[in-house]
Amino acid sequence: MTDFVALLEQHARCQPEKLALRTAQRDWSYHALADGGRRAASVLQAHGIGAGDRVALLCFNTAGFMLALLGAWRLGATVVPINHKLQGPEVQYILAHARVKLCVVDGALASIAAHNAQSCGWLSTDTAIDGMPDFDAECAAATAMQGDVVLDGQSVAEILYTSGTTGKPKGCLLSHSAVLQTAMSAAASTSLTRTDRTLIAMPIWHSSPLNNWSLGTLLMGGSLVFLREYSPQAFVQTLSDERITFTFGAPIAYLAPLAVVGDLSVYDFSAIRLWAYGGGPLGAEMVRKLAQSYRNDRFIQVYGMTETGPLGSVLYPEEAQSKAGSIGRIGTPGVVIEVRNTEGARCAAGEVGEIYLRSPGIMLGYLDDPQATAKAFDAQGWYASGDLARIDEEGYLFIVDRLKDMIVTGGENVYSKEVEDAIAGHPAVQDVAVVGRAHPEWGETVVAMLVLKPQQNLSDEELKAYLSPKLARYKIPRVFEWRDQLPRTVTGKLLKHVLRAS
Numbered sequence: 001m002t003d004f005v006a007l008l009e010q011h012a013r014c015q016p017e018k019l020a021l022r023t024a025q026r027d028w029s030y031h032a033l034a035d036g037g038r039r040a041a042s043v044l045q046a047h048g049i050g051a052g053d054r055v056a057l058l059c060f061n062t063a064g065f066m067l068a069l070l071g072a073w074r075l076g077a078t079v080v081p082i083n084h085k086l087q088g089p090e091v092q093y094i095l096a097h098a099r100v101k102l103c104v105v106d107g108a109l110a111s112i113a114a115h116n117a118q119s120c121g122w123l124s125t126d127t128a129i130d131g132m133p134d135f136d137a138e139c140a141a142a143t144a145m146q147g148d149v150v151l152d153g154q155s156v157a158e159i160l161y162t163s164g165t166t167g168k169p170k171g172c173l174l175s176h177s178a179v180l181q182t183a184m185s186a187a188a189s190t191s192l193t194r195t196d197r198t199l200i201a202m203p204i205w206h207s208s209p210l211n212n213w214s215l216g217t218l219l220m221g222g223s224l225v226f227l228r229e230y231s232p233q234a235f236v237q238t239l240s241d242e243r244i245t246f247t248f249g250a251p252i253a254y255l256a257p258l259a260v261v262g263d264l265s266v267y268d269f270s271a272i273r274l275w276a277y278g279g280g281p282l283g284a285e286m287v288r289k290l291a292q293s294y295r296n297d298r299f300i301q302v303y304g305m306t307e308t309g310p311l312g313s314v315l316y317p318e319e320a321q322s323k324a325g326s327i328g329r330i331g332t333p334g335v336v337i338e339v340r341n342t343e344g345a346r347c348a349a350g351e352v353g354e355i356y357l358r359s360p361g362i363m364l365g366y367l368d369d370p371q372a373t374a375k376a377f378d379a380q381g382w383y384a385s386g387d388l389a390r391i392d393e394e395g396y397l398f399i400v401d402r403l404k405d406m407i408v409t410g411g412e413n414v415y416s417k418e419v420e421d422a423i424a425g426h427p428a429v430q431d432v433a434v435v436g437r438a439h440p441e442w443g444e445t446v447v448a449m450l451v452l453k454p455q456q457n458l459s460d461e462e463l464k465a466y467l468s469p470k471l472a473r474y475k476i477p478r479v480f481e482w483r484d485q486l487p488r489t490v491t492g493k494l495l496k497h498v499l500r501a502s
Contacts, residue, residue: 002180003149003150003151004157004176004179004183004215004218004219005073005151006148006149006151008030008033008034008037008070008218009148011030011218011221012030012031012033012034015030016029016030016031017029017030017031018194019223020033020218020223021033021063021223021224021226022223022224022226022242023061024226024228028063030221033066033067033070034070035144036063036066036070036139037066037067037071037073037074038071038074038144038145038146039071039140039142039143039144039145040068040070040074040135040139041072041075041145042143042144042145043123043138043139043142044068044072044075044077044102045145046142047102047121047133048102048121049075049077049101049102050076050077051075052076052077052078053075053077053101053102054077054078054079054080054098054100054159055068055072055077055079055101055102055103055104056080056081056082056094056098056100056103056104056120057069057079057080057081057103057104058084058091058103058104059084059104059105059106059125059126060084060106060108060228060229061200061204061209061226061227061228061229062106062125062126062226062228063226064106064125064126064136065081065204065205066214067135067139068104068125073149073151073157073176074145074149076151078156078157078158078159079158079159080094080098080158080161081204081205082095082161082205083161084106084205085203087112088111088112088115088116089115091115091116092115093168093169094169094171095116095119095120096119097168097171097367097368098159101120101121102120102122102123103116103120103122103123104123104125105124105129106124106126106127107124107125107126107127107128108126108127110124110129113132123135124136151176153175153176154175154176154177155175155176156173156174156364157175157179158172158173158174158211159172159174160172160174160207161306162306162307163489170367170369170372171366171367171368172306172307172363172366172367173363173364173365173366173367174309174361174363174364177360178360178364179215179309179361180219181309181360181361182212182215182216182309182311182361183211183215183216183219184216184219184333185309185332185334185335186211186212186213186302187216187219187220188332188333189314189332189333190216190246190276191274192216192217192222192246193222194220194221194222195222196220196222196223196245196246197222197242197243197244197245197271198213198214198216198217198224198244198246198247199225199235199239199242199244199247200213200224200226200247200248201227201230201234201235201247202249203230204226207304207306207310208278208310209248211309211310212302212304212309212310212311213248213276217246225238225242225244230249230253232256232257232259232260232261233257233260233261235253235257236257236261236264236267237267239267239269239272240267240268240269243271244271245271245273245274246272246273246275246276247272247276248278248302249275249276249277250277250279251277251279251280251282251286252492254275254290254294255286257293258290258293264293264294264295269294269295269296273298274298274300274317275290275294275296275298275300276302277299277300277301277302278301278302278304281301281324281325281326281399282299282320282324282325283324283325284321284322284324287320287321288321297320298317299317299320300315300316300317300320301314301327302314302332303327303328303399305385307362307363307376307383307385308357308359308361308362308363308383309359309362309363311331311332311334311357311359311361311362312332312335312337312357313327313330313331313332313335313337313397314328314331314332315327315396316328323394323396325398326396326397326398327398327399328396328397329394329395329396331357331359334359334361335357335358335359336357336358336359337357338355338356338357338382339351339353339354339356339397340354340356341353347391349391349392349393350390350391350392350393351391352390352400352413353388353389353391354385354386354387354388354389354403355385355387355388355389356378356383356384357383357385358380358381358382358383362381386402386404387399387401388400388401388402388403399417400415400417400418401415401416401417402416402417404496405435405496407434407444407446408436409436409439409443409444409445409474410443410474411443412475414446414475416433416434416435416436417434418471418475419434419475419476419477420432420433420434422470422471423448423450423477425470426458426466427453428456428458429452429453430451430452430453431450431486432449432486433448433449433486433494433499434446434447434448434449434477435447435449435496435500436500437479437500445479446474446476446477446479447478447479447480447481448477448480448481449480449482449499450463450481450482451482451483451484451485464476486499487499
């Protein structure tokens, strides 16, 4: 098969001086980036890395991440991107579980490296760490590895770890073929071309900024601009200064500048042709607010998950307001989506079922977890997402809950997200989680755990009265628990297994 390393080399031959990557430190042409990947391969090989070894990347959005990735792939090694917001023991688990041989770490994360010093070999990037080999300096001094490389399409390119909302994170095995297909599908769904300038402001260790948008842009021969770490001010300033044409972010990435920066009219967003967002839908009013604030209504919603590349579905800009809250009705190019009921049949309009996906970008399975892998796929190779969605009369999908979070009380299904959304609408509520708790008569009872905004007060009865016209009686929580904070992952996902156990 054709692999990503070979395609990058082709760009380096055909458009050697074209900008491939811009960071705060320097610009990298396609020739320089390909040469840097060859130099990185020599450095990694000198540190004992070969085919089949695992190289962890614990970095911010820097050139070191991309060079180490390209170098590892040239050697036939597997990369393991790690969330830089994790703490020492969490990183230790991933390093051990993935059997990482070498970790390239940003110097700003020296304390995490020190905590895990005995876990594997270490190289520093971006900022030097005393006593640790300097990856950047060694790459600059290295001789570029010669020769072409042909990678096995089914060999493992990446081990991407899930956020661990149900326990320990699982390692998703993505092949070189899956990574390439993901980049191609993402590029096709957003019409990326060689003229695009893509801002990567979200952490590149996330599957979407990495596989969809970084690799998708390079695949098409476009230009990447890395923001080392997101901040609202730097985000809008870079969009304007760099004449960015495409970017991706969680909804909060677009909403935060409205509160922190304020008036955006002084920034020039006229080059933007498309804003992509994922990780949660936006309501119609919020879509209108963003369009007004950014003076551009080209917002596209993308849905997917680590296990699928991440590929899934798209809600296009022309649908954003009329179908606000939906994830779309059709898969990204190459992806087929079905919503199935508990008997395995396709759901009809108005029904709720589980989303199943099939595409070339889906993972090979979970690392060292055959039981979880078998549970994730049906006999025909469809991936069971665990997301429950309702289909409307026009075929659009609306996520209503995670399958494991659905509550069955007195024989009635209660979708926790629906209840959470209703409670979150109360002006005194800052954060909320809804879970089921075992009940001897009802099977489960609905429990809401809430965090109030500062200087706010709210009683159980006041909240029940607020919810009464919004929810059926059986959906209104029987128990309210007031908390100082709710446990979340570093990416903001609720740890409901922790809440259920509390």
